[in-house]
Amino acid sequence: MKNIKIYNSKVLFLLSFIMLALVGCERDLSDDAVPATFSTIGDIFTDNFVAMGTDFYLPFADSKLDAFSVDDEEGFESSASYRVDVPNADNPNGNYAGAILRVDGAGRDLSGYDALTFYAKASQGVNLGEVGFGLDFLENKYQVTASNLSIGTNWTKYTIPIPDASLLSEERGVFWYSTGTQNTGGSGYTVWFDEMKFEKLGTVAQPRPKILNGQDQFLETFNGSVLPIGGLTQTFNLASGLDQVVAAAPGYFQFTSSNTSVATVNDLGVVTVVGPSATDPDTGEFIPTVITATLDGVVAEGSLSLVSLGPFTEAPVPTQSPENVISLFSDAYTNVPVDYYNGFFNGDGQTTQGGAPPTNVGGGEVINYTNLNFVGIGTFLNVQPIDATQMTHLHVDINVQEAIDSGDFIRLQLLNGVQTSNEISGSRTIPGTELAQNEWRSFDIPLGEFSGLSTRDALGLLFFISDSTISNIYVDNIYYYKEVVDPSPNVDDSAATQVELPIGFESSLTYNFVGFEGADTAVESNPDQSGINPTATVMRSTKTVGAQFFAGTALELDAQVDFSTSQKFRMKVWSPKSGIPIKVRFENAGNTVGIELDSNTTTMNEWEELEWDFSDLNTSASFVRVVVFFEFIPGTPGDGSTYYFDDLKILE
Amino acid sequence: MKKVSIITCSIILGSVFLFTSCSTDENQTVTTFDNLVKSDEFNSVSAEVPDSNMWNFDIGNGAEQGIPGWGNNELQYYTDRPENVIVEDGMLKITAIQESFMGSGYTSARLQTKDKFEKKYGRFEARIKLPWSQGLWPAFWMLGQNSDDVIWPQCGEIDIMENRGQEPTIINGSAHGPGYSAGEAVTKAYELTGDRFDTGFHVFGIEWGENYINYYVDDVLYNQITPDDVSGEWVFDQPFYIILNVAVGGNYVGSPNENSVFPQTMYVDYVRIYE
Numbered sequence: 001m002k003n004i005k006i007y008n009s010k011v012l013f014l015l016s017f018i019m020l021a022l023v024g025c026e027r028d029l030s031d032d033a034v035p036a037t038f039s040t041i042g043d044i045f046t047d048n049f050v051a052m053g054t055d056f057y058l059p060f061a062d063s064k065l066d067a068f069s070v071d072d073e074e075g076f077e078s079s080a081s082y083r084v085d086v087p088n089a090d091n092p093n094g095n096y097a098g099a100i101l102r103v104d105g106a107g108r109d110l111s112g113y114d115a116l117t118f119y120a121k122a123s124q125g126v127n128l129g130e131v132g133f134g135l136d137f138l139e140n141k142y143q144v145t146a147s148n149l150s151i152g153t154n155w156t157k158y159t160i161p162i163p164d165a166s167l168l169s170e171e172r173g174v175f176w177y178s179t180g181t182q183n184t185g186g187s188g189y190t191v192w193f194d195e196m197k198f199e200k201l202g203t204v205a206q207p208r209p210k211i212l213n214g215q216d217q218f219l220e221t222f223n224g225s226v227l228p229i230g231g232l233t234q235t236f237n238l239a240s241g242l243d244q245v246v247a248a249a250p251g252y253f254q255f256t257s258s259n260t261s262v263a264t265v266n267d268l269g270v271v272t273v274v275g276p277s278a279t280d281p282d283t284g285e286f287i288p289t290v291i292t293a294t295l296d297g298v299v300a301e302g303s304l305s306l307v308s309l310g311p312f313t314e315a316p317v318p319t320q321s322p323e324n325v326i327s328l329f330s331d332a333y334t335n336v337p338v339d340y341y342n343g344f345f346n347g348d349g350q351t352t353q354g355g356a357p358p359t360n361v362g363g364g365e366v367i368n369y370t371n372l373n374f375v376g377i378g379t380f381l382n383v384q385p386i387d388a389t390q391m392t393h394l395h396v397d398i399n400v401q402e403a404i405d406s407g408d409f410i411r412l413q414l415l416n417g418v419q420t421s422n423e424i425s426g427s428r429t430i431p432g433t434e435l436a437q438n439e440w441r442s443f444d445i446p447l448g449e450f451s452g453l454s455t456r457d458a459l460g461l462l463f464f465i466s467d468s469t470i471s472n473i474y475v476d477n478i479y480y481y482k483e484v485v486d487p488s489p490n491v492d493d494s495a496a497t498q499v500e501l502p503i504g505f506e507s508s509l510t511y512n513f514v515g516f517e518g519a520d521t522a523v524e525s526n527p528d529q530s531g532i533n534p535t536a537t538v539m540r541s542t543k544t545v546g547a548q549f550f551a552g553t554a555l556e557l558d559a560q561v562d563f564s565t566s567q568k569f570r571m572k573v574w575s576p577k578s579g580i581p582i583k584v585r586f587e588n589a590g591n592t593v594g595i596e597l598d599s600n601t602t603t604m605n606e607w608e609e610l611e612w613d614f615s616d617l618n619t620s621a622s623f624v625r626v627v628v629f630f631e632f633i634p635g636t637p638g639d640g641s642t643y644y645f646d647d648l649k650i651l652e
Numbered sequence: 653m654k655k656v657s658i659i660t661c662s663i664i665l666g667s668v669f670l671f672t673s674c675s676t677d678e679n680q681t682v683t684t685f686d687n688l689v690k691s692d693e694f695n696s697v698s699a700e701v702p703d704s705n706m707w708n709f710d711i712g713n714g715a716e717q718g719i720p721g722w723g724n725n726e727l728q729y730y731t732d733r734p735e736n737v738i739v740e741d742g743m744l745k746i747t748a749i750q751e752s753f754m755g756s757g758y759t760s761a762r763l764q765t766k767d768k769f770e771k772k773y774g775r776f777e778a779r780i781k782l783p784w785s786q787g788l789w790p791a792f793w794m795l796g797q798n799s800d801d802v803i804w805p806q807c808g809e810i811d812i813m814e815n816r817g818q819e820p821t822i823i824n825g826s827a828h829g830p831g832y833s834a835g836e837a838v839t840k841a842y843e844l845t846g847d848r849f850d851t852g853f854h855v856f857g858i859e860w861g862e863n864y865i866n867y868y869v870d871d872v873l874y875n876q877i878t879p880d881d882v883s884g885e886w887v888f889d890q891p892f893y894i895i896l897n898v899a900v901g902g903n904y905v906g907s908p909n910e911n912s913v914f915p916q917t918m919y920v921d922y923v924r925i926y927e
Contacts, residue, residue: 071779206784206851237850
């Protein structure tokens with residue numbers, strides 16, 4: 001409602017200006033035209049508010065709304081000041097103080113000033129979070145932010161320089177601040193401001209603007225990339241001889257591209273790559289396009305040199321049905337909330353850049369990790385960890401942007417129960433031989449291959465780890481999915497002459513098996529001849545109360561398993577629990593060689609067919625025993641649950 | 653003896669902390685010197701080097717003169733390279749550079765007129781835009797012509813202008829003599845309001861006559877020093893020569909820090925001497 005009112009008055013003002021102009025048409029040319037001007041009042045709060053109108057205090061929506069008051073006792077050489085009571089971190093009404101002071105009415109002409117100044121003191125020495133001006137909750141076009149001003153307990157004058165005052169001919173956002181208790185251990189404090197005003201000091205000098213924090217960055221990218229230029233600051237030397245750095249909005253800068261047929265840059269400092277870079281005919285190397293900026297005519301330190309490799313080939317479009325997918329990052333699915341796509345664990349030696357935010361290339365979002373050594377996608381801080389118990393695979397598409405050397409790899413690591421006493425993790429390494437330079441490679445990794453990840457009900461971190469062997473990758477379509485196995489035909493082994501795969505327990509042969517470590521096993525009638533398994537006879541495995549978590553059933557085979565044409569093992573299972581891992585292990589006669597994988601149940605109290613894909617394991621040994629472990633979770637003893645399995649086979 | 657006196661008299665621009673009172677201002681002698689007897693307008697378009705008929709270079713870090721750090725623990729190595737001193741755009745530019753050179757971490761330049769232009773009494777002024785940053789120490793100053801023959805500060809030193817780079821609004825004018833030198837010199841600061849010395853040109857000068865030295869910035873006369881103000885012998889009755897330099901670091905100004913910006917240039921539009 002307030003906003004509407006304000007806009008109306010603005011419209012009215014414009015109308016009156018237009019009418020003036022119309023009237024002006026009747027004047028002689030020699031008459032001086034008087035341009036519209038705005039109030040040049042610099043004062044904001046001296047002993048009280050100055051010319052701010054009525055509704056000028058606009059707190060941040062999630063701050064403690066009433067943190068501000070006018071103090072009638074404290075003041076700098078006066079008895080009035082602008083008082084901010086920063087709440088304790090656990091205050092239910094808001095854990096920080098923040099507001100803008102916006103002129104209720106037409107903006108001010110601040111072009112004759114060079115700084116916002118104020119006196120401030122605090123109830124204890126603090127670093128004030130952020131303070132500045134130009135924030136108006138409208139365009140915020142000329143926002144200025146000074147961070148971490150050190151405020152002591154005595155009145156001291158502070159100077160926040162204006163990056164380029166000539167632009168501030170109509171500014172309504174004359175003051176803003178936001179400060180919490182991050183630096184006080186959660187304890188609230190009081191800050192007093194007084195003599196808040198814009199001044200022409202004449203001593204604000206030696207401007208040194210920067211973009212990209214003064215760095216000269218280099219980037220290889222593609223047509224369609226959208227790259228916001230950040231790290232925008234202006235630094236002035238003050239009369240004290242000390243520098244004051246402020247973050248300055250893009251509106252203060254004039255951005256330039258050295259070649260607009262490759263990349264354009266708009267007023268907000270957002271670069272759009274529009275065409276491929278040319279190559280130098282002599283050297284064959286790409287000619288970079290350089291993005292630079294000036295502020296009030298001064299060349300900013302820092303630049304972005306980019307090379308566009310041309311059209312970006314997007315990752316293959318995923319084909320999994322959405323109802324079987326939990327997506328972390330994909331344009332094809334609705335993604336679950338994540339804490340971040342790059343945790344920047346710099347204190348732990350992380351060098352990886354990118355992912356925050358994902359880049360936009362050619363209309364689709366993609367993550368570009370550079371300087372990769374390791375990087376994590378987090379889902380454990382402020383979002384729900386991912387329950388992937390029903391999922392069977394992790395999918396990820398990776399496009400390596402460099403030559404791949406022998407020994408290069410990317411290791412995926414999943415952590416469950418992050419920062420809890422039950423934190424566990426499992427890893428799966430993608431060797432460099434399965435990756436390709438400048439080409440997408442898709443991976444569908446059975447979650448059972450993340451050895452050690454015995455539960456996945458609260459996945460909190462997915463790491464990409466290269467140990468710097470590979471440093472620049474695009475990543476897309478990161479999601480978990482449930483592979484829906486089309487049930488294979490029931491096994492009729494009634495005529496079998498020896499116990500060998502496939503096995504349906506329908507023959508009169510003697511099955512040589514054992515339940516161990518607390519598992520009780522027998523060949524029995526199918527208790528649930530419905531659904532996908534109407535056959536008569538199945539194998540039971542009961543994990544008795546108190547059985548070892550590694551209790552299971554071993555079945556001896558009379559002939560070795562033939563993995564020569566397929567490495568996919570299938571089995572029908574019946575479980576009273578959904579989402580528990582079933583480990584299948586093949587062993588040679590002496591159990592000197594064994595391979596094993598997990599697959600999770602996705603239903604309960606009904607037959608389902610699961611798949612264990614041993615393609616990535618060495619299946620060359622003479623395996624003559626198959627061992628089945630239900631709910632193989634370290635530390636989880638048997639609870640008396642009864643499981644059934646049937647139709648063991650290598651998929652044709 | 654002669655060499656020793658050179659060494660000692662070169663210890664100059666010592667740290668000054670004393671601020672004299674303004675009481676003599678009310679009775680100060682004001683004399684008008686308006687007959688231009690010597691000037692360098694630095695307007696040469698052909699030669700980029702300072703006029704050798706007027707200027708000598710002091711080269712090195714002071715070690716050759718027996719006073720490494722020029723007596724003040726200064727950090728710069730003075731050269732006559734065009735990177736450090738050049739006449740162009742109608743100005744003399746003395747540039748302090750952060751670089752490793754002959755064992756020093758900075759280079760700069762120092763020009764003086766010893767044996768080429770020396771004068772007793774008159775109006776000595778220069779129009780200068782100062783460098784800035786913590787650790788910069790630009791100066792426009794004079795030493796007595798017998799600096800080679802007597803021990804400093806017997807020769808006398810008149811600092812028309814010296815500045816600490818971290819004090820962009822303040823310059824100091826001083827006089828050093830026997831009994832009142834270095835930290836005990838007679839000195840006074842002048843502070844600009846609403847302006848600074850590194851963003852535009854300002855005129856720094858003295859009017860010097862028998863028994864007085866008047867100090868001014870632009871059109872503001874801010875101090876007068878007379879024999880009554882000094883606690884020792886008045887030694888300002890002989891010809892003096894002129895020095896222009898930009899020092900880096902040292903006792904007076906402190907070292908540059910991580911926020912210091914290099915290179916830094918002192919721009920001298922002209923030096924004029926009237927009588």
